[in-house]
Amino acid sequence: MRHRLKDVAEKAGVSVKTVSNVVNGYQHVRPTTRARVEQAIAELNYRPNLSARNLRKGRTGVIALAVPELDIPYFAELARHVVVAAAEQGWTVLIDQTGGSREQERVAASGIGDHLIDGLIFSPLALTAEDLAGLDGTPMVLLGERVDHGPADHVMVDNVAAAREITAHLAGLGRHRIAAIGSQRTEEGATARLRLAGYRAALADAGIGYDERLVAPASVWHRADGAAAMRDLLAAGVRPDAVFCFNDTLALGALRALHEHALRVPEDVAVAGFDDIEDGRFSIPTLSTVAPDKERIGRLAVELLAGRIAGDRDAPPRTLTAPYRLELRESTLGR
Amino acid sequence: MRHRLKDVAEKAGVSVKTVSNVVNGYQHVRPTTRARVEQAIAELNYRPNLSARNLRKGRTGVIALAVPELDIPYFAELARHVVVAAAEQGWTVLIDQTGGSREQERVAASGIGDHLIDGLIFSPLALTAEDLAGLDGTPMVLLGERVDHGPADHVMVDNVAAAREITAHLAGLGRHRIAAIGSQRTEEGATARLRLAGYRAALADAGIGYDERLVAPASVWHRADGAAAMRDLLAAGVRPDAVFCFNDTLALGALRALHEHALRVPEDVAVAGFDDIEDGRFSIPTLSTVAPDKERIGRLAVELLAGRIAGDRDAPPRTLTAPYRLELRESTLGR
Numbered sequence: 001m002r003h004r005l006k007d008v009a010e011k012a013g014v015s016v017k018t019v020s021n022v023v024n025g026y027q028h029v030r031p032t033t034r035a036r037v038e039q040a041i042a043e044l045n046y047r048p049n050l051s052a053r054n055l056r057k058g059r060t061g062v063i064a065l066a067v068p069e070l071d072i073p074y075f076a077e078l079a080r081h082v083v084v085a086a087a088e089q090g091w092t093v094l095i096d097q098t099g100g101s102r103e104q105e106r107v108a109a110s111g112i113g114d115h116l117i118d119g120l121i122f123s124p125l126a127l128t129a130e131d132l133a134g135l136d137g138t139p140m141v142l143l144g145e146r147v148d149h150g151p152a153d154h155v156m157v158d159n160v161a162a163a164r165e166i167t168a169h170l171a172g173l174g175r176h177r178i179a180a181i182g183s184q185r186t187e188e189g190a191t192a193r194l195r196l197a198g199y200r201a202a203l204a205d206a207g208i209g210y211d212e213r214l215v216a217p218a219s220v221w222h223r224a225d226g227a228a229a230m231r232d233l234l235a236a237g238v239r240p241d242a243v244f245c246f247n248d249t250l251a252l253g254a255l256r257a258l259h260e261h262a263l264r265v266p267e268d269v270a271v272a273g274f275d276d277i278e279d280g281r282f283s284i285p286t287l288s289t290v291a292p293d294k295e296r297i298g299r300l301a302v303e304l305l306a307g308r309i310a311g312d313r314d315a316p317p318r319t320l321t322a323p324y325r326l327e328l329r330e331s332t333l334g335r
Numbered sequence: 336m337r338h339r340l341k342d343v344a345e346k347a348g349v350s351v352k353t354v355s356n357v358v359n360g361y362q363h364v365r366p367t368t369r370a371r372v373e374q375a376i377a378e379l380n381y382r383p384n385l386s387a388r389n390l391r392k393g394r395t396g397v398i399a400l401a402v403p404e405l406d407i408p409y410f411a412e413l414a415r416h417v418v419v420a421a422a423e424q425g426w427t428v429l430i431d432q433t434g435g436s437r438e439q440e441r442v443a444a445s446g447i448g449d450h451l452i453d454g455l456i457f458s459p460l461a462l463t464a465e466d467l468a469g470l471d472g473t474p475m476v477l478l479g480e481r482v483d484h485g486p487a488d489h490v491m492v493d494n495v496a497a498a499r500e501i502t503a504h505l506a507g508l509g510r511h512r513i514a515a516i517g518s519q520r521t522e523e524g525a526t527a528r529l530r531l532a533g534y535r536a537a538l539a540d541a542g543i544g545y546d547e548r549l550v551a552p553a554s555v556w557h558r559a560d561g562a563a564a565m566r567d568l569l570a571a572g573v574r575p576d577a578v579f580c581f582n583d584t585l586a587l588g589a590l591r592a593l594h595e596h597a598l599r600v601p602e603d604v605a606v607a608g609f610d611d612i613e614d615g616r617f618s619i620p621t622l623s624t625v626a627p628d629k630e631r632i633g634r635l636a637v638e639l640l641a642g643r644i645a646g647d648r649d650a651p652p653r654t655l656t657a658p659y660r661l662e663l664r665e666s667t668l669g670r
Contacts, residue, residue, distance in 0.1 A: 070411040094429030223617040256617040282558040282591040
């Protein structure tokens, strides 16, 4: 026999609402109450029947978060924040790793098969606003820079301002040969273009001429790419005294390449990244970076999506900007 | 009007099968053919209708991978391999981050609402074999050590042998005060117990007495926990000359704490981890570690699941063991 929520409630001597709160992971349940409910759940071998609950509302209780790559730690950390914010709505979050391919992003954007999810939080790399404009149905919130002025709600950070600010920090240390790692020529490079624009603006602010030999491309942004780009810059003899890497994994790779060349950080080359991933708080040296408020990004995205799912589907698309701050550590300040 | 697969095939001048291969992300499609199909997809604004295709077979074409934490890079890297192997089956993989909570794991194990997924690859932290025994329906493959001899197919690595081998490497360097970081007292510590058993076996092999003051607990295995455990060991005055950390993130935290104490790695303290995450190939120093064959784990799990979904649901549960190797780098060998 399959037990129901009220069987658990009776056994635990609490209300159905309280059992529901425990099952849905709400935080504000007294520990003793939670333990009693969990005991009852275990004894009855109760399994929450999300489908029945939600099908009454024409919903699955499941949303998807579609991101390009989970082994870019930024997306893994963002996913954690989305999962926490979604739990407060009683939602299960399934994560779709698209690999940034246009086909997989289309699958995600069309609702993972149309009937599986109530809504989608989506960080596209390859899809365009035109791709998305043809979609109907699944409520969607976009993250990142790929699709600006698109047909859906959008949560972003001001990449130009943030890149300008961290580059200004490097210039403020008296560095004049400031390299950049992570530029991209392809259509996929929306984030790279904005961060490059901020970098160039800061150079202009500081009266430093732009030297394109100091700008190293990286079509993907893993550690290996940052290390390779740094080695290329050193081999080219352009002698940077600082480098702004367009994300933290690039910067961690650059730190490694500088170490292999016996160059000191920050004395010989100051290094800054972007994302504030956990790795950079423990690297040797620790990494100066731009810290987007990932908790806020996750929360804003979930709130926008909840609004759309609850009904205001015809309101015009909104764009919300999450704050960021600089986290200045050993890789630019020294010990 | 909503276009269908055969409209795309006609426009691109290829077979429906070829369009299907492109849409499902198969690798073996000629680049020129792929480009023609993608062009046709874009012009028709075609969206793959996975649900229609699969509903005919009573399937969604979607499987879930349930893991405790995506910001443990091991799970993010494993997820990438599962996604690749699943794409060859034409499956979309949705990832469920359970946080290791028993309730969220129950939701996952019961099929994310019973009707959403065709199967589940599951790395539980809190669920027991008893929890799982009561489940019917969703085909499932278990990863890791939590539920041994459980009711489902199981892919694992030999944790005792691997931990014994990496600890023997430390002893082989002539180290005699070998610490361990990551022991756990709780029920959740199945992996920790096995790695501790391997560590103890290697000490016995090397004729080194077991000193529990050299074993530092860590209830979670993030960098901060490794750094804190290492600081505790140093503060306790037990003077380790080597440390085996039960995963790589703990080891990266330990490296940081040793750096802050101006201790040299490996000259003063040799450091080894477990998982072979990308971070350890670029850290300063690079990290010696146990490298489980994550690609093989992902592939075995998908193959077992495919067998169950295709029909052999009543065969007895199988346990497959994936290989591992040692990756010895600067943190034990020096430069």
